[in-house]
Amino acid sequence: MEIDRAWSENYFVTKANIIHKRVHTPNNGRMIRNKKIYTSVPVYNDMPQYRLYGVLDSIEINENDNVSKKRRVCIVEYKPTMPKGKLFREDDLMQVFAQKICADYVFECDCIGEIYYADAKKRIKLPLTENYSEYDSQLKKILEEMRGYLRKGEDPKINANQKCGGCSMRDLCMPKVVKKSSVRLEIETIERMENEKTSEYCICDK
Numbered sequence: 316m317e318i319d320r321a322w323s324e325n326y327f328v329t330k331a332n333i334i335h336k337r338v339h340t341p342n343n344g345r346m347i348r349n350k351k352i353y354t355s356v357p358v359y360n361d362m363p364q365y366r367l368y369g370v371l372d373s374i375e376i377n378e379n380d381n382v383s384k385k386r387r388v389c390i391v392e393y394k395p396t397m398p399k400g401k402l403f404r405e406d407d408l409m410q411v412f413a414q415k416i417c418a419d420y421v422f423e424c425d426c427i428g429e430i431y432y433a434d435a436k437k438r439i440k441l442p443l444t445e446n447y448s449e450y451d452s453q454l455k456k457i458l459e460e461m462r463g464y465l466r467k468g469e470d471p472k473i474n475a476n477q478k479c480g481g482c483s484m485r486d487l488c489m490p491k492v493v494k495k496s497s498v499r500l501e502i503e504t505i506e507r508m509e510n511e512k513t514s515e516y517c518i519c520d521k
């Protein structure tokens with residue numbers, strides 16, 4: 316999406332859009348059992364090592380939590396389906412960790428993060444504060460790699476164990492057919508071949 320300006324939707328994207336409708340409405344704040352709940356909350360962190368921004372599905376603020384007896388801020392990320400055999404996907408966890416980096420920066424807190432699975436109607440707490448240093452190093456490494464790819468205009472290589480079953484980009488990405496080249500390189504190759512053809516015709520016409 317960022318490098319080749321390519322985007323595509325499928326059943327799963329549409330389903331996720333419908334599920335997110337509730338939390339993609341700003342100014343929909345409400346109060347439930349001592350908790351202030353805000354949806355579609357823009358956040359950012361402009362520290363040089365992060366430079367991130369985004370919009371949180373939902374954030375809950377409990378000024379006087381029964382357990383901790385202090386202000387408790389919780390990010391809630393909505394996902395349509397719970398993964399089989401585990402509580403969360405690693406990519407989703409890293410997404411919520413990046414949200415925490417932004418929310419902590421903006422609201423000056425040490426927030427926790429949860430994922431709400433719409434199919435199971437279940438909320439799962441993520442171990443964000445427990446494994447903070449590990450996830451922080453991982454996030455910085457990922458950001459560095461992503462910015463490297465963006466600078467070079469190159470698509471990252473596909474992981475050997477990448478699961479592409481439900482991906483809306485499958486028809487454009489063709490993970491089984493085109494293994495290494497990027498769409499941009501393909502277009503450049505086609506353009507070059509077309510130009511070569513045109514110049515051959517020009518010579519013949521003369």
Ligand code: SF4
Nearest residue numbers: 479482484485488490
């Ligand atoms: S590699 Fe697979 S999951 Fe990644 S964009 Fe291509 S089709 Fe989608």
